[in-house]
Amino acid sequence: MNQAPVVDVRSLHVRFGEVEAVAGIDLEAYAGQATALLGRNGAGKSTTMRVLAGVVPPTAGTVTVAGLDIRKDTLAVKQLSGYCPDVGGLVPRATPWEHLQLSAKLRRLSGWEDRARDLLERFELGDVMNRVTGGFSHGMGRRLSVVLAAMHDPQVLLLDEPFDGVDPIGVEATFEVIADARARGATILLSTHLRDLAVQACGTALVLRGGSRVASLDAEEMAGEEGARAYRALLD
Amino acid sequence: MPTALSSTDTSPTYRRAGHLAVARRAVTDAWILFQFRRQAVRRRHLARALVLVFLVVTLGAAIGPSFADGAHATGGKSFDVLLLIPTAMAGILLLNMASAVASGGGRELISRDQAAPFPISPTTDHLGALLLAPLNIAWMIQAWVLLGSVAYATPPHLLAQAQVATLLWLVFATTAAQVVAWSMESIRRGPFGIAITRSLLLCLGAAAALVQVTGRTTDVLDQVPTVWFFQHALAGWSWRWVEVVAVLVAVSVAAVVAGAVPTHVAAKRMPRDEARMETDQHAPRSLPSTVLGILVRTDRASVWRSVPMRRGVLVLAIGPGLVALFGDLQWGQMMILPGLVASGGALLFGVNAWCLDGRGALWRENLPAPATALFDARTLVLAEFLGVASLITVLVGALRAGIPDPEELAALVATLVVVTLQVVGAALRWSLKHPYPVDLRSARATPAPPAAMVGYSARLATCTTFTGMIFMGCANVPDWRLSLIVAMPCVLWSGTRLARTRHRWEDPVTRARVVSTVAA
Numbered sequence: 001m002n003q004a005p006v007v008d009v010r011s012l013h014v015r016f017g018e019v020e021a022v023a024g025i026d027l028e029a030y031a032g033q034a035t036a037l038l039g040r041n042g043a044g045k046s047t048t049m050r051v052l053a054g055v056v057p058p059t060a061g062t063v064t065v066a067g068l069d070i071r072k073d074t075l076a077v078k079q080l081s082g083y084c085p086d087v088g089g090l091v092p093r094a095t096p097w098e099h100l101q102l103s104a105k106l107r108r109l110s111g112w113e114d115r116a117r118d119l120l121e122r123f124e125l126g127d128v129m130n131r132v133t134g135g136f137s138h139g140m141g142r143r144l145s146v147v148l149a150a151m152h153d154p155q156v157l158l159l160d161e162p163f164d165g166v167d168p169i170g171v172e173a174t175f176e177v178i179a180d181a182r183a184r185g186a187t188i189l190l191s192t193h194l195r196d197l198a199v200q201a202c203g204t205a206l207v208l209r210g211g212s213r214v215a216s217l218d219a220e221e222m223a224g225e226e227g228a229r230a231y232r233a234l235l236d
Numbered sequence: 237m238p239t240a241l242s243s244t245d246t247s248p249t250y251r252r253a254g255h256l257a258v259a260r261r262a263v264t265d266a267w268i269l270f271q272f273r274r275q276a277v278r279r280r281h282l283a284r285a286l287v288l289v290f291l292v293v294t295l296g297a298a299i300g301p302s303f304a305d306g307a308h309a310t311g312g313k314s315f316d317v318l319l320l321i322p323t324a325m326a327g328i329l330l331l332n333m334a335s336a337v338a339s340g341g342g343r344e345l346i347s348r349d350q351a352a353p354f355p356i357s358p359t360t361d362h363l364g365a366l367l368l369a370p371l372n373i374a375w376m377i378q379a380w381v382l383l384g385s386v387a388y389a390t391p392p393h394l395l396a397q398a399q400v401a402t403l404l405w406l407v408f409a410t411t412a413a414q415v416v417a418w419s420m421e422s423i424r425r426g427p428f429g430i431a432i433t434r435s436l437l438l439c440l441g442a443a444a445a446l447v448q449v450t451g452r453t454t455d456v457l458d459q460v461p462t463v464w465f466f467q468h469a470l471a472g473w474s475w476r477w478v479e480v481v482a483v484l485v486a487v488s489v490a491a492v493v494a495g496a497v498p499t500h501v502a503a504k505r506m507p508r509d510e511a512r513m514e515t516d517q518h519a520p521r522s523l524p525s526t527v528l529g530i531l532v533r534t535d536r537a538s539v540w541r542s543v544p545m546r547r548g549v550l551v552l553a554i555g556p557g558l559v560a561l562f563g564d565l566q567w568g569q570m571m572i573l574p575g576l577v578a579s580g581g582a583l584l585f586g587v588n589a590w591c592l593d594g595r596g597a598l599w600r601e602n603l604p605a606p607a608t609a610l611f612d613a614r615t616l617v618l619a620e621f622l623g624v625a626s627l628i629t630v631l632v633g634a635l636r637a638g639i640p641d642p643e644e645l646a647a648l649v650a651t652l653v654v655v656t657l658q659v660v661g662a663a664l665r666w667s668l669k670h671p672y673p674v675d676l677r678s679a680r681a682t683p684a685p686p687a688a689m690v691g692y693s694a695r696l697a698t699c700t701t702f703t704g705m706i707f708m709g710c711a712n713v714p715d716w717r718l719s720l721i722v723a724m725p726c727v728l729w730s731g732t733r734l735a736r737t738r739h740r741w742e743d744p745v746t747r748a749r750v751v752s753t754v755a756a
Contacts, residue, residue: 050748078603085602087756091596102534106530131516
């Protein structure tokens with residue numbers, strides 16, 4: 001690949017006290033590509049996503065996003081990324097529209113309202129845009145998290161378990177968001193346990209185990225029965 | 237391998253357990269949950285030290301004042317205290333009721349969501365709330381003041397018997413408050429519940445106002461049934477003393493048992509306040525012009541749309557104000573109120589301020605806003621919350637106090653500023669040091685575990701009461717500038733500590749720890 005990676009992670013380590021959540025991950029992701037992060041629970045997928053979102057600082061290693069060092073230019077990286085966290089991701093007593101307003105104001109967006117309404121409609125959240133999110137079902141919360149991550153057309157889209165508990169309409173809408181992002185040249189990182197959906201949405205897949213990368217392959221190699229066996233073998 | 241019943245098999249039948257078996261199981265479950273919570277205490281040595289301090293202070297309060305000058309004299313201050321004890325007993329009962337009603341039945345041994353997968357009965361929940369009720373600095377202070385007053389006013393040869401009866405009164409006040417709280421909660425969750433509850437509270441307020449306005453407060457206080465209890469408690473080793481002990485034990489046990497009934501009724505009904513909050517529609521408003529403005533607006537919504545915070549601040553702001561109003565508190569003594577209210581307000585969410593975002597903390601942390609802006613917004617909203625509550629209390633309490641002197645006014649303003657800054661600073665410092673994953677949906681939720689709440693409340697109460705007393709002294713000096721001069725170093729000290737906490741918040745590693753914890 002001739003182009004420079006948009007997301008470039010070298011020997012990333014993240015420690016929480018005694019626990020090493022990420023133990024030396026290397027990762028490159030390119031513009032216009034969707035990369036799946038696969039692995040068992042505790043493999044380091046969500047922690048890696050949190051580092052890329054600027055939420056958790058790396059303990060060691062280098063992480064650059066669009067050429068910006070995430071340690072030094074954290075705010076700039078946050079400006080050009082959109083993040084759907086693995087858990088919740090919503091302020092419980094704010095409405096979807098208030099979430100969108102907050103994001104738009106902090107990102108200095110203008111004329112964002114039509115795009116926001118369109119996304120809410122696509123994810124079938126238009127009816128509840130003025131209701132506090134504390135009463136949302138898990139699936140509704142996940143769908144809104146994807147809307148919030150995608151609303152400002154980020155250069156790097158980080159989706160952590162976006163399909164978890166989401167109905168087929170929400171899954172399709174998320175696929176559309178990923179396809180749109182790829183079409184406009186964004187870099188997408190998608191963490192999920194649902195291998196089939198990852199294969200459909202992404203071109204590349206990275207398999208993590210015990211905080212390290214154990215394989216990097218074309219998503220097609222993970223497809224079907226054969227792919228399932230290969231994936232299973234990588235997990236043990 | 238058999239996989240299903242054949243037509244000749246009889247289906248298994250489940251026999252309902254008897255009432256006694258159910259009660260026994262509920263007691264065991266409450267104990268198991270209590271042990272579970274106890275195991276989760278992080279700093280056990282500190283918890284053990286706290287228990288020891290509690291026992292020593294309780295013993296000290298129950299015996300110490302007996303050796304004070306003027307104790308158990310037949311006249312003077314000791315006799316005045318003796319006359320006031322029945323009123324104090326009734327007051328403790330009322331305060332316990334107000335506190336339990338405001339918190340929707342008392343605190344939870346395990347939160348509703350965490351309890352959902354387990355077979356935990358409402359009776360267990362009721363017993364758990366009873367176990368946790370004394371783990372509250374307000375409860376402890378009331379108990380210590382009552383025990384201390386009895387020790388001061390009672391002759392030494394009657395003290396042991398009187399204190400046994402006093403302890404039993406505290407048990408009864410706690411258990412009876414729980415019955416009232418669950419009954420109110422079951423009414424509130426029923427048809428027209430909110431309207432009925434508000435009407436009841438209005439009627440009670442009107443009755444209290446009527447008694448006060450007609451000048452019959454003393455007559456009413458002389459008629460409170462606690463007089464009978466206290467007279468019998470002072471009867472020494474006699475049948476009268478045995479009678480009061482037996483009555484208090486019997487009514488306490490009856491209250492524990494009776495409390496299970498409304499608890500079951502309430503458990504079968506939807507918590508209306510919470511359901512309404514979670515389905516409320518909020519029409520979009522135009523964007524504020526500044527980043528700080530929108531951050532403040534988001535935080536403000538998180539505070540005022542939360543049931544425990546709305547109820548809590550209402551009780552905190554109005555309750556002490558009404559006590560001051562009916563007690564005819566003068567401006568010179570008003571300085572004690574802001575500290576009390578600000579401390580209580582911080583215990584509603586301030587001591588774990590970052591939990592306001594819940595699981596949204598991860599998403600918020602990804603937004604491109606300077607860390608200091610988030611900190612400033614949270615500080616402003618907390619200060620506003622505490623300041624407004626304190627101001628309401630003072631305004632209600634001062635309705636009968638006339639016009640203050642310049643010295644009193646300056647002392648009050650200085651107290652308001654200093655205690656608000658002290659409490660905000662301490663709360664944000666603790667929020668950074670010990671974050672907890674808490675969902676503040678339920679009226680029964682607290683921002684930190686019970687043991688931590690006791691520690692926080694004790695430290696806040698000590699610090700703010702001390703500050704209030706200093707400014708109470710300043711109000712008596714005929715120069716209004718003294719209060720401002722005294723306030724300056726306090727403001728500088730608290731401001732510096734707050735600035736230091738703000739600087740710590742800028743560290744991404746610290747912030748990541750806080751955000752990951754509250755969003756867990």
